[in-house]
Amino acid sequence: MPDPLARKLQHYGPLLDADRLWLADTLGVRRQIAARTDIIMEGEDPRAVNVVLEGWACRYRQLADGRRQIVSLLLPGDSCDPHVFLLDRMDHAICALTPVTLAQIRGPVMQELTARSPNLDYVFHRETLASAAIQREWAVNLGCRTGIERLAHLFCELFTRLSAVGLTKGDTCAFPITQNDLADALGQTSVHINRTLQDLRAAGLITLRSRQLTLHDPERLARLAHFDPAYLHFTVEPIDAGNPIRE
Amino acid sequence: MPDPLARKLQHYGPLLDADRLWLADTLGVRRQIAARTDIIMEGEDPRAVNVVLEGWACRYRQLADGRRQIVSLLLPGDSCDPHVFLLDRMDHAICALTPVTLAQIRGPVMQELTARSPNLDYVFHRETLASAAIQREWAVNLGCRTGIERLAHLFCELFTRLSAVGLTKGDTCAFPITQNDLADALGQTSVHINRTLQDLRAAGLITLRSRQLTLHDPERLARLAHFDPAYLHFTVEPIDAGNPIRE
DNA sequence: CGGCTGGTTGATTGGTTTCAACAAGCGTGG
DNA sequence: CCACGCTTGTTGAAACCAATCAACCAGCCG
Numbered sequence: 001m002p003d004p005l006a007r008k009l010q011h012y013g014p015l016l017d018a019d020r021l022w023l024a025d026t027l028g029v030r031r032q033i034a035a036r037t038d039i040i041m042e043g044e045d046p047r048a049v050n051v052v053l054e055g056w057a058c059r060y061r062q063l064a065d066g067r068r069q070i071v072s073l074l075l076p077g078d079s080c081d082p083h084v085f086l087l088d089r090m091d092h093a094i095c096a097l098t099p100v101t102l103a104q105i106r107g108p109v110m111q112e113l114t115a116r117s118p119n120l121d122y123v124f125h126r127e128t129l130a131s132a133a134i135q136r137e138w139a140v141n142l143g144c145r146t147g148i149e150r151l152a153h154l155f156c157e158l159f160t161r162l163s164a165v166g167l168t169k170g171d172t173c174a175f176p177i178t179q180n181d182l183a184d185a186l187g188q189t190s191v192h193i194n195r196t197l198q199d200l201r202a203a204g205l206i207t208l209r210s211r212q213l214t215l216h217d218p219e220r221l222a223r224l225a226h227f228d229p230a231y232l233h234f235t236v237e238p239i240d241a242g243n244p245i246r247e
Numbered sequence: 248m249p250d251p252l253a254r255k256l257q258h259y260g261p262l263l264d265a266d267r268l269w270l271a272d273t274l275g276v277r278r279q280i281a282a283r284t285d286i287i288m289e290g291e292d293p294r295a296v297n298v299v300l301e302g303w304a305c306r307y308r309q310l311a312d313g314r315r316q317i318v319s320l321l322l323p324g325d326s327c328d329p330h331v332f333l334l335d336r337m338d339h340a341i342c343a344l345t346p347v348t349l350a351q352i353r354g355p356v357m358q359e360l361t362a363r364s365p366n367l368d369y370v371f372h373r374e375t376l377a378s379a380a381i382q383r384e385w386a387v388n389l390g391c392r393t394g395i396e397r398l399a400h401l402f403c404e405l406f407t408r409l410s411a412v413g414l415t416k417g418d419t420c421a422f423p424i425t426q427n428d429l430a431d432a433l434g435q436t437s438v439h440i441n442r443t444l445q446d447l448r449a450a451g452l453i454t455l456r457s458r459q460l461t462l463h464d465p466e467r468l469a470r471l472a473h474f475d476p477a478y479l480h481f482t483v484e485p486i487d488a489g490n491p492i493r494e
Numbered sequence: 495c496g497g498c499t500g501g502t503t504g505a506t507t508g509g510t511t512t513c514a515a516c517a518a519g520c521g522t523g524g
Numbered sequence: 525c526c527a528c529g530c531t532t533g534t535t536g537a538a539a540c541c542a543a544t545c546a547a548c549c550a551g552c553c554g
């Protein structure tokens with residue numbers, strides 16, 4: 001998977017050849033992050049836009065007494081907000097859940113990029129709006145879905161997002177995070193996530209084994225979860241569009 | 248309260264005199280919305296940026312079976328995203344919780360505004376980033392705070408935000424929404440909100456009567472809620488800065 | 495006055511957490 | 525190579541928080 005960023009951005013609008021070239025240029029320098037280490041910490045001054053190229057990361061907040069809430073998951077192609085560097089202080093931390101490969105785009109570089117290409121600026125804005133929509137949907141998930149619906153919804157969302165960057169193969173995708181991470185993302189305990197997983201398996205809806213997730217009946221799963229992909233704002237439906245898999 | 252938008256924006260960066268004039272111009276046309284009516288519905292094409300000038304509104308999503316989740320509250324000065332018009336379809340609805348006065352800025356007007364004033368563009372971007380942070384904090388609230396902490400946290404947040412636009416008077420502010428609305432915002436039932444409110448009252452922390460909220464001990468309330476206003480990203484601390492009250 | 499909305503209370507049910515223990519998988523070092 | 529320790533997943537029982545259901549009250553308005 002050569003360039004997940006461009007791969008993802010094109011779902012928010014067509015990329016010009018010049019845009020692709022410029023993007024490829026800016027992504028030159030890469031950084032490797034070990035699993036379970038912070039990419040940026042709460043309170044830090046964000047000077048660059050981090051773009052995940054490989055692996056999964058998450059934004060999280062930790063309360064004084066240790067409670068952790070994962071507020072979003074960052075998959076390959078996801079960036080932590082194209083305009084973060086305008087703030088002086090991170091209000092949350094970002095942590096690698098698996099080994100992660102990052103590209104970092106410094107603020108000024110980003111500003112030059114969007115100044116040169118109004119099209120890229122437009123696409124980045126739409127990406128920001130889509131991220132906001134995902135964040136809202138997480139609030140819906142936490143606020144008014146039951147345990148099994150939450151988990152099902154997360155599976156649907158992540159599968160769709162992974163599919164958009166060519167990281168699914170039929171009904172299967174990598175799913176490299178622990179039940180503990182799932183618990184912290186869904187506002188539940190890992191014990192309960194474990195039992196809910198078993199319910200989903202027993203219903204014949206999914207298989208989750210050795211970090212591989214398979215959706216056996218995506219439609220029924222979506223119905224159970226009340227999942228409607230509209231909020232992802234992809235211009236093309238990534239699942240139905242049949243993206244060629246390049247590994 | 249003459250111009251809550253400018254009042255709010257200045258917390259994200261200084262406004263130039265020219266900015267204020269241009270803003271005042273674009274806010275010329277106003278719209279009155281009755282309580283309990285949708286300002287924009289899910290599925291609609293957002294052609295303008297709605298700015299709340301008076302009253303409270305909310306973004307919400309409603310599931311097929313009737314469950315409603317309020318995903319954010321819009322107070323005077325809040326806009327529903329300076330760049331919404333770039334999307335073709337609302338993924339959620341916005342509803343007036345009280346009678347609301349709106350200004351509507353059409354997409355092209357907004358684009359001209361930010362093109363003319365890089366400073367305004369910067370300030371709007373920071374506002375967008377702050378809204379995203381609030382949205383994340385709501386996920387934290389729903390995901391890992393207890394009933395009483397959630398309610399306390401919401402009170403702290405709303406009081407701080409109202410204070411930023413001069414809508415507090417000492418420790419008191421208007422609080423015009425029902426326990427049912429609170430329930431839908433906090434992912435609980437109105438019955439439980441009611442009992443939690445009584446706990447907060449019994450602890451001597453708040454008074455909430457006839458749509459007026461008073462915080463008797465803001466610090467203790469903040470501690471109970473694990474409330475840290477940093478995520479609001481105000482350049483000046485609105486509470487401590489002692490904003491002059493203009494009614 | 496009647497009807498409506500919003501708030502309050504009690505009893506019961508049920509979904510989740512908590513606590514505790516154990517099994518399975520995996521990398522490491524003796 | 526196996527033993528060891530660590531992380532991750534799994535299971536059971538008890539405690540608890542919050543939902544549900546139902547009834548009732550207070551205020552407001554036509």
